[in-house]
Every structure is written in C-alpha cells, then in structure tokens.
Amino acid sequence: MNEAATPLQRLFRILVTVGPGALWLFLFVLLPTFLVLLASFMSRGPYGELSGPWGFHNYLRLLEAPYLKAFAQSLLLGALTTLLAALLGYPLAFYLAGHPRRDLLLLLLLLPFFTNFLIRVYAWLVLLQREGLVNAFLQAFGLGPLGLYPSFLAVLLASLYTFLPFFVLPVYASVERIDWQLLEAAYDLGARPFRAFLHAVLPQTYPGLFAGSVLVFIPAMGTFVVADLLGAGRVVLIGNLIQQQFGVTRDWAFGAALSVFLMAFVLLSLYLYARLQGERGLEDLV
Numbered sequence: 001m002n003e004a005a006t007p008l009q010r011l012f013r014i015l016v017t018v019g020p021g022a023l024w025l026f027l028f029v030l031l032p033t034f035l036v037l038l039a040s041f042m043s044r045g046p047y048g049e050l051s052g053p054w055g056f057h058n059y060l061r062l063l064e065a066p067y068l069k070a071f072a073q074s075l076l077l078g079a080l081t082t083l084l085a086a087l088l089g090y091p092l093a094f095y096l097a098g099h100p101r102r103d104l105l106l107l108l109l110l111l112p113f114f115t116n117f118l119i120r121v122y123a124w125l126v127l128l129q130r131e132g133l134v135n136a137f138l139q140a141f142g143l144g145p146l147g148l149y150p151s152f153l154a155v156l157l158a159s160l161y162t163f164l165p166f167f168v169l170p171v172y173a174s175v176e177r178i179d180w181q182l183l184e185a186a187y188d189l190g191a192r193p194f195r196a197f198l199h200a201v202l203p204q205t206y207p208g209l210f211a212g213s214v215l216v217f218i219p220a221m222g223t224f225v226v227a228d229l230l231g232a233g234r235v236v237l238i239g240n241l242i243q244q245q246f247g248v249t250r251d252w253a254f255g256a257a258l259s260v261f262l263m264a265f266v267l268l269s270l271y272l273y274a275r276l277q278g279e280r281g282l283e284d285l286v
Contacts, residue, residue, distance in 0.1 A: 033263075036256045036259055036260060037256070037260055039252060039253055039256035040058055040059070040253060040256040040257040040259075040260045041054050041055060041056070041058070041253075042054060042253045042256075043055075043057070043058075043253055044250070044251045044252070044253050044254070048250030048251070048252070050252055050253055058253055058254045058256070058257035059257050059261070061254060061257070062257065062258070062261055066236075067238075067241065067258075069236075070236045070237055070238050070240070070241050071238050073152070073235065073236065073237055074221045074222070074237040074238040074239065074262075075221065077152075077155065077156060077159060077220055077221065077223075077237065078216075078217045078218075078220045078221030079217070080156055081156060081159045081160050081163060081216055081217070081220040082167075082213050082216045082217045082220065084156075084160050085160060085163060085164050085166075085167040085212070085216045086167065086209070086212070086213070088160075088164060089164055089167040089168040089171060089212065090171055090205075090209070092168055093168050093171035093172040093174075093175050093208070094175055096109070096168070096172055097172055097175040097176055106172075109165050109168060109169075110165060112161075112165070113165070117162070117225070118225070118229075120158075120161070120162065121158055121162075121225060121226055121229050121230065122229065124154065124157065124158040124161070124230060125149060125154075125229060125230060128148040128149040128154045128157070128230070129148075129149045130145050130147070130148075130149070131145075132148075132149070134148060135148065149230060149232075150230060150231050150232035150233070150234050150235070151230075151231075151234065151235070152231070152234075152235050154230040154231070155226050155227050155230045155231050155235050158226045158230050159220045159223060159226055162226065163215070163216045163219060163220055164216075166212065166215035166216055166219075167212035167213070167215065167216045168212070169212075170207075170208040170209075170211035170212040170215065171205060171208035171209060171212050172208070173208055174204065174205040174206075174207055174208030174209070175205060175208070177204070178201060178204045178205070179204065182200040182201070182204070183196055183197070183200045183201055185200070186199060186200040210273070210274070213273070214270060217266075217269075218266055221237075221238070221239075221262075221266070222237075222238070222239045222262060222266075223237065223239050224237060224239030224240045224242070224243045227239070227240050228240065228243075238258060238261075238262055239262075241255075241258055242255050242258045242259055242262070245258065
C-alpha cells in the first residue's frame with residue numbers, strides 16, 4: 001500500500017502536469033497582453049519609440065470621428081458576415097450531416113484552405129473588378145457594369161467566403177450529436193414541424209451556433225488584408241488602423257490602445273452573448 005504523498009511530492013506532480021501549459025500561457029498570452037496594455041498608456045517618442053508621458057490620451061483619441069467610423073464599419077462587417085454565414089451555413093450543416101457522401105462534401109468545403117489566403121482574396125478581385133467575370137455575366141443581360149470593386153460589398157463577400165467554413169464545421173459537429181428522438185416526441189405531442197424544430201432540434205445546436213458565431217465574428221471584425229485589397233482605401237476597418245499604427249506611422253502606443261479596445265469589446269460581446277444563451281438554456285429547461 002502506497003504511503004500518502006507529501007506536500008512536496010504533490011507540488012512536484014502539479015508542476016509536471018500543469019506547469020508546461022501554464023508557462024506557455026504566461027509567456028505567449030498573458031505577458032504579451034500585459035505589455036500591450038502597458039504600452040497603450042504611453043506616448044509616441046520623436047523617433048517612433050515608446051516614451052512618456054503616461055495617461056489615457058490614446059483612449060480619448062478613439063472618440064474622434066475617423067476612428068469611430070472605422071469601428072462602426074468593423075462592427076457592421078462582423079455582424080453582417082456572421083448573419084449571412086448563419087443563414088447559409090446552418091442549413092448547409094444539416095445537408096452535409098444527412099448526405100451519404102458527406103466525407104467528400106466536407107473535403108470540398110475544406111479544399112480552399114489548401115490555397116494561400118492572399119490568392120483566394122485576389123481571386124475575388126479578379127471576379128469583381130470592372131472587367132471581371134461577374135460584370136461580364138451581368139453585361140450579357142444588359143445589367144452592367146457595376147462598381148463592385150472597390151466597395152464594402154466586395155469586402156463583405158470575400159469575408160463571407162473566407163470564414164463560412166468556420167461556421168459550418170462547429171454546427172455540423174452539433175448536428176451529428178442531435179438526439180432525433182426528441183423531435184419524434186415533439187411530433188407525438190402534437191407539435192407542428194416548425195415548432196417541433198424550434199423546441200426539439202434548435203436548442204441542441206446552440207453550442208455549434210455559439211462557436212461558429214465566435215469563429216466568424218472575431219476574425220471578420222478584426223481583418224485588414226481583405227479590406228486593404230478589396231476596399232482599396234475606401235473601406236477602413238479597425239484592423240487597418242492597427243496595422244497602420246504599427247507599420248506606417250509607428251505610433252505603437254495608439255496602436256496598442258486600439259488593440260486593447262478591440263480585445264475588450266470582443267470579450268465583452270462574448271460574455272454578454274454567453275450570458276444570454278445561458279439564460280435561454282435555463283428557460284428551455286424550465
């Protein structure tokens with residue numbers, strides 16, 4: 001019979017099992033986040049370096065009209081991309097789950113990831129430009145050419161195309177685990193098809209919907225490459241502002257403040273969304 005472990009032995013076991021993950025989390029998540037937060041209260045020096053004075057002046061700059069407009073455009077892009085991904089991806093996940101050759105369809109869904117991201121964005125530029133394939137098709141019916149590029153619509157279409165698989169896959173995983181006996185029970189109790197789906201099937205896919213919404217909303221709101229290529233300066237998102245501060249103007253302090261603001265907004269949105277979904281889940285149980 002083994003003797004009880006001493007406190008030193010228990011501490012050693014904890015360090016061996018939890019220590020590597022905790023160290024990685026500290027070095028590559030907590031420490032960089034703290035440094036960015038620290039830099040957001042500093043100022044830009046004469047040569048672009050971080051220096052004093054310290055204060056909230058970088059955060060006050062966020063209230064200026066150009067930055068508020070960029071944030072509003074980012075929020076709109078993230079919300080529209082998530083909404084369209086839900087409208088297209090939710091039924092697509094059910095179709096994939098029920099198809100006899102779903103493995104092949106899933107491969108086709110993931111196939112664009114085998115191509116470089118920039119090449120996929122440039123493909124949309126070729127499609128949407130004034131002499132592109134879309135306008136050529138519209139002109140055949142006397143409807144073009146339309147100013148599809150550069151525009152907010154082009155950025156939205158490319159974002160939807162890029163992030164749609166990130167919505168479909170989590171929902172597909174939830175659909176795979178649906179207990180269809182609950183749907184049959186709803187029918188037995190006299191529920192009509194829509195009401196039965198609403199109460200017996202939809203709640204079982206909430207985890208996938210939540211995960212898919214997060215995986216689409218966050219990168220769509222913070223993207224800057226798509227806006228740079230397909231917006232051509234007409235669509236400025238908060239991600240573009242952050243990239244400009246670190247790469248062009250070298251105002252790292254203000255770029256850090258923009259990053260902290262975006263991160264805080266996303267975390268707050270996720271918290272409120274999780275609370276809302278939790279309350280709905282409790283209402284369904286009651």
